[in-house]
Amino acid sequence: MITGGNRLNGEVTISGAKNAALPILCAALLAETPLHLSSIPALKDVVSTIKLLEQMGVKATCNADKVSLDASEIHTKEAPYEMVKTMRASILVLGPLLARFGHARVSLPGGCAIGSRPVDLHIKGLQAMGAEIHIEHGYIEATTAHLPNKRLQGARYYMDLVTVTGTENLMMAAALAQGTTVLENAAKEPEVVDMAECLNKMGAKITGAGTDIITIEGVDRLSGAVHNVVCDRIEAGTYMVAAAMTGGEVKLLNVRANLLDAVIEKLRDAGATVTSDTDTITVKSDGKLKAVNIRTAPHPAFPTDMQAQFMALNTIATGVSKVTETIFENRFMHVQEMQRLGADIGIDGNTALVKGVAYLDGATVMATDLRASASLVLAGLVARGDTVIERIYHLDRGYENLEEKFTKLGASVKRIKGLTG
Ligand code: UD1
Numbered sequence: 415m416i417t418g419g420n421r422l423n424g425e426v427t428i429s430g431a432k433n434a435a436l437p438i439l440c441a442a443l444l445a446e447t448p449l450h451l452s453s454i455p456a457l458k459d460v461v462s463t464i465k466l467l468e469q470m471g472v473k474a475t476c477n478a479d480k481v482s483l484d485a486s487e488i489h490t491k492e493a494p495y496e497m498v499k500t501m502r503a504s505i506l507v508l509g510p511l512l513a514r515f516g517h518a519r520v521s522l523p524g525g526c527a528i529g530s531r532p533v534d535l536h537i538k539g540l541q542a543m544g545a546e547i548h549i550e551h552g553y554i555e556a557t558t559a560h561l562p563n564k565r566l567q568g569a570r571y572y573m574d575l576v577t578v579t580g581t582e583n584l585m586m587a588a589a590l591a592q593g594t595t596v597l598e599n600a601a602k603e604p605e606v607v608d609m610a611e612c613l614n615k616m617g618a619k620i621t622g623a624g625t626d627i628i629t630i631e632g633v634d635r636l637s638g639a640v641h642n643v644v645c646d647r648i649e650a651g652t653y654m655v656a657a658a659m660t661g662g663e664v665k666l667l668n669v670r671a672n673l674l675d676a677v678i679e680k681l682r683d684a685g686a687t688v689t690s691d692t693d694t695i696t697v698k699s700d701g702k703l704k705a706v707n708i709r710t711a712p713h714p715a716f717p718t719d720m721q722a723q724f725m726a727l728n729t730i731a732t733g734v735s736k737v738t739e740t741i742f743e744n745r746f747m748h749v750q751e752m753q754r755l756g757a758d759i760g761i762d763g764n765t766a767l768v769k770g771v772a773y774l775d776g777a778t779v780m781a782t783d784l785r786a787s788a789s790l791v792l793a794g795l796v797a798r799g800d801t802v803i804e805r806i807y808h809l810d811r812g813y814e815n816l817e818e819k820f821t822k823l824g825a826s827v828k829r830i831k832g833l834t835g
Contacts (some may be wrong), residue, residue, distance in 0.1 A: 416794035416801045417826035421701075422662035428650045428669045429455040430643035434605040436503040437582040438612050438643060439463045442483035443510035444586060445616055447638040454481045454643060455814040458807065459501050466497045466504055470511075484638075488515065495521035495552060501811075505533050506579055508554060509587035512545060516564045517557040522549065525733060531742070535577050536621060539584040542571040543591055547697050562580040568593025568632055576601050576712040581628070582609055588630035589618040592817050597628045603713040604673045608644040610736040617638035634816050645671040648719045649813060654678075654697045654789050655723045656820070659730065659796050662703025664823060671695050676716040680706050684727060705733035707762040710741050722748045722789035728768040729757035730796055737766040747787035750778040755801065776801040791816070795825055802830070805832065 430453030440463065454460055456479070464474050464481065470491065473484040491511045498504040511518035517609035523533060533554075537547050540556060543566040547556045558564050560718040568591050573580060581601040586609075588595035600606070604622055610623030616639045619631035652667045657664035658681055671678065671690035678688045678695070683706045686699040700780040705728050710718040718741040728735045729752055739745045745768055747757050754777045758769040781787035787808040794801030803809075806829070809816055817827045 415796075415828045415830050416791065416803070418774070418795055418797040418799065418801060420660065420824050420826055421797070422616055422657050422660045422664050422795070422820070422823040422825060425667055426819050426823055427667045428645045428653070428755050429453070431455075431605055431608070431646040431648075432457055432459060432649070432812050433578070433603075434643045435609040437506050437579065437605065437609050438641065439467065439481070439483065440506040440510055441586055441613060441616070442467065443470070443485050443488065443507060443736040444514055444590060444613075445638045446486055446635055446638045448482050448484040449616065449638040449681065450480070450640045450644045451484045452480045453645075454479050455646065456701045458811045459503065462501045463503065463653045463655075464495065466493060466507065469497070470507075491515050491517055491619075492692050493521055498523055502531065503579060505536060506586075508556065508584075509538060509540065509583035512540060512556045513566050513587040513590035514559060516559060518554070520554045522552050522554060534579070534596045535573050535575065537578040539571050539573070539580065540566070540587055543587060544569070544597065545566055561593060566591035568595040568630075570596045570598070572598040573600065578603050578606065580784055581606050585610060585613065585620065585623075585628060585630060588632060589613050589620065589636060591630075591632035593632055594747070595630045595632065597630070598626065600626050600628045601712060602626060603642055604647060612639065612641040615641055617628060632828055633757070645669050645673070648717065648785070650674060650695065651677045651717075652723050652792070652813070653819070654681060654688070654695065655727050656792055656795055656823075657697040658684060658699040658703060659727055659792055661699050661710055662823070663696065663698040664695045665694055665696055668693050669693060675714060679721055680708065681715065684731060701809060703727060703731040705735035705768065707732040709738040712741070714784055718742060718745065719734045719785050721745065722785045725749070725759070725768060726752065726789040726792040729759065729771060729793065729807040730774060733770055735768045737768060739764050742790040747782040748789045751782070751790055753776045754779050755797050757793070773798055775799065778802040778804065781805045784808050788813065791820070791827075795820075
């Protein structure tokens, strides 16, 4: 429950990125000796990934934000439906299992609240490296038994669409393939770069991560390493929007402004003052915001994972804005909930037309996916009276200590037990 109206002031420390932590945890499967990670956020998706790895035989040791993973002995090369259905990122075990052990059985992820989200490009990329893949009984069955030395073979592969986890899966697979792989139209997201850095510390030979052509020279074996996960730019962006909407002043610690260029630009357009140095960003605003048009696209353009939060900002800004979602179909589920708070939003295909209103009114709303939930928190922070958000397990998948962090900044946020969330 959020009681709106408080200005946010103070400092907040940004956690390690969920979207870097999940693939890098899966990369532990490639290593014959332990991988030691730090800045691993305490999130439900992280716990689920570690459980998935443990049921394969990985030995995990967790201590605060540090996780060590020993994949020297793996007894199951399978990711069961029960685990994959709760978290699509489980598909990230496919590449490493196949590359190191020559076979893998991974459940298809199935439907997802924010659109169909297929994994065809992950599969086609592995096939380009010679893997034989069948879909049977809802499972992806992959093998390299017929290939020279039973190993994946380096290949040139052009990805039809920019896919983040697809790029990561193929990068991991190619790291242990025989020969050189070139991934074209690769995702340039900072989390892809972070994973490439970690893989290189493990002995991989990857160049070009952060550009749209990544070259991976396969090696025979990978070992463990020590790696600190990059900061969560989406968590950071969410607190930045919160500061702007509430007319406060918030300093973010442990963050890199250069990962947030598109978001910072839009916040400035909206009228907030944003300053930064090496590892901090400060956002200051008088709460009088101008509506800003948003169009999501792959990095370095505006991230789809910040679309819902900017929609919340636009609901109370002066003017009319267009918010266009180009990455996922059906990623406007927050719109109906925001309308319950009094927002004026119309949808036409993949574009939402938002007319700023003078104020939002607290109400009970339902979280539908991770970033939609975050946008409802932001709306609740400025709404009149109480906003109750149900099904907050979505938030626990992606925001570490959300209510503690917001409370420390002066918000009135309480977790109420006994409701559906
Ligand atoms: C990742 C992020 C997610 C973010 C998204 C886009 C993780 C764990 N999750 O998700 O938070 O919202 O990037 O920045 O890092 N597609 C296909 N075929 C494929 C793969 C993707 O058609 O084989 C499509 C998807 O349906 C979608 C688009 O490509 O329309 C981009 O998806 P993708 O980048 O793969 O998203 P994820 O990696 O799942």
